[in-house]
Amino acid sequence: HKYDISDYGAIDRHFGTNEDFGRMVGEAHSRGIRVVLDAVFNHCSENLTQFQDVVKRGKDSPYFDWFVIRGEKPEKEPLNYEVFAFCDYMPKFNTSNSQVQEFLLDIAVSWIEKYDIDGWRLDVSDEVSHDFWRLFRKRVKAVKPDCAIIGENWHDANPFLLGDQYDSIMNYAFTKACLDYYVFDAFDANQFAWKLNSLLMRNTDQVNRMMMNLLDSHDTDRFYTQVGGDRNRLLSAVAVMAMFVGAPCLYYGTEILLEGGYDPDNRRCFDWDESRWDMDCMEKIKKLLALRKEKAVQTGGIRVYSKDGLFVLKRFQGEEELTLYCNRTKEAKAAAAEGRVVAENGYRQGKVEAEGFVIFGGH
Numbered sequence: 001h002k003y004d005i006s007d008y009g010a011i012d013r014h015f016g017t018n019e020d021f022g023r024m025v026g027e028a029h030s031r032g033i034r035v036v037l038d039a040v041f042n043h044c045s046e047n048l049t050q051f052q053d054v055v056k057r058g059k060d061s062p063y064f065d066w067f068v069i070r071g072e073k074p075e076k077e078p079l080n081y082e083v084f085a086f087c088d089y090m091p092k093f094n095t096s097n098s099q100v101q102e103f104l105l106d107i108a109v110s111w112i113e114k115y116d117i118d119g120w121r122l123d124v125s126d127e128v129s130h131d132f133w134r135l136f137r138k139r140v141k142a143v144k145p146d147c148a149i150i151g152e153n154w155h156d157a158n159p160f161l162l163g164d165q166y167d168s169i170m171n172y173a174f175t176k177a178c179l180d181y182y183v184f185d186a187f188d189a190n191q192f193a194w195k196l197n198s199l200l201m202r203n204t205d206q207v208n209r210m211m212m213n214l215l216d217s218h219d220t221d222r223f224y225t226q227v228g229g230d231r232n233r234l235l236s237a238v239a240v241m242a243m244f245v246g247a248p249c250l251y252y253g254t255e256i257l258l259e260g261g262y263d264p265d266n267r268r269c270f271d272w273d274e275s276r277w278d279m280d281c282m283e284k285i286k287k288l289l290a291l292r293k294e295k296a297v298q299t300g301g302i303r304v305y306s307k308d309g310l311f312v313l314k315r316f317q318g319e320e321e322l323t324l325y326c327n328r329t330k331e332a333k334a335a336a337a338e339g340r341v342v343a344e345n346g347y348r349q350g351k352v353e354a355e356g357f358v359i360f361g362g363h
Contacts, residue, residue: 003084004044004047006049018115036118041104041128042092046089046090051091054074066097067091084127096129101131104132104136109143112143125166133151149165149168154170155172168246170212170214181328182328189306192306192311209245215251216254221261222258222266225260231281236355236357239324240326242288243359248292257278287342300316300320303316310326311326325357329354332351341358343359345357
């Protein structure tokens with residue numbers, strides 16, 4: 001899984017070299033693509049030089065206080081030091097220790113200075129001290145003001161999103177709402193709208209516009225598998241994600257309907273055999289993601305509600321307006337045309353079919 005890091009200055013040999021990475025960033029930038037790295041600053045590998053020094057020398061090691069140890073030295077039986085998720089091979093850093101802070105801050109800055117990366121996604125960030133994240137933001141933003149800082153926090157992260165720590169989080173609350181609507185049938189259209197409105201009210205507008213909205217990830221079952229392989233429901237959910245305030249995050253393979261159950265099945269290799277791809281589905285996802293070029297979606301206002309059993313999401317700016325209708329009922333529902341059809345799946349003769357959607361746009 002690569003979350004047990006022993007050398008924070010090197011690319012894992014299974015992925016390539018530091019030189020390969022530098023070339024990749026350069027090629028990405030030349031295409032207008034930005035690169036965000038995954039930062040594991042909560043814990044490390046037991047093979048980290050500093051932890052191994054503590055294993056050998058115990059309290060005599062200058063790095064003893066870099067970790068949270070109950071006793072004279074780290075012991076696995078019984079486990080007497082803090083770790084990540086009960087994994088004794090991943091000791092937890094004491095991120096309130098000033099030396100640890102400097103060690104990790106130097107790492108964060110060095111990848112920006114050496115390779116011009118564009119952001120950090122912060123692993124298990126809610127288990128790291130607020131003091132550290134405040135220092136992290138100051139140090140990183142001083143080097144690259146527009147460097148994105150995205151926390152992994154599965155819950156309400158408001159204390160981290162007050163302007164002095166993260167820019168945003170992986171929006172798992174959005175994920176949960178979509179699962180309740182599309183997978184578990186816990187929400188009807190009205191309840192789904194209420195939930196999404198409540199999420200928008202949690203944080204400031206600036207934070208909402210930076211949110212990383214996702215349907216699934218390397219830590220969850222794949223959404224396509226969760227909906228039982230129903231491509232129509234998947235496409236409808238992608239439409240909501242593409243239209244919602246924030247940045248849509250499409251997990252690799254979703255565009256070719258890659259399956260995946262519980263970890264590690266959700267981390268299957270990408271299938272490069274194009275003969276097995278659902279090209280119609282991919283084209284519809286491309287069309288949905290292209291909506292991010294619309295000003296109403298980029299910077300416009302949002303209204304979320306339900307109407308006649310349909311879920312409705314409207315984005316607007318000036319005279320530009322885009323309206324999404326999603327139908328999770330068991331019968332076709334009329335959707336009054338509001339301009340031209342810019343994207344659809346299951347829209348016929350003025351009606352949205354069951355599990356279908358339509359997006360109207362116009363000025």
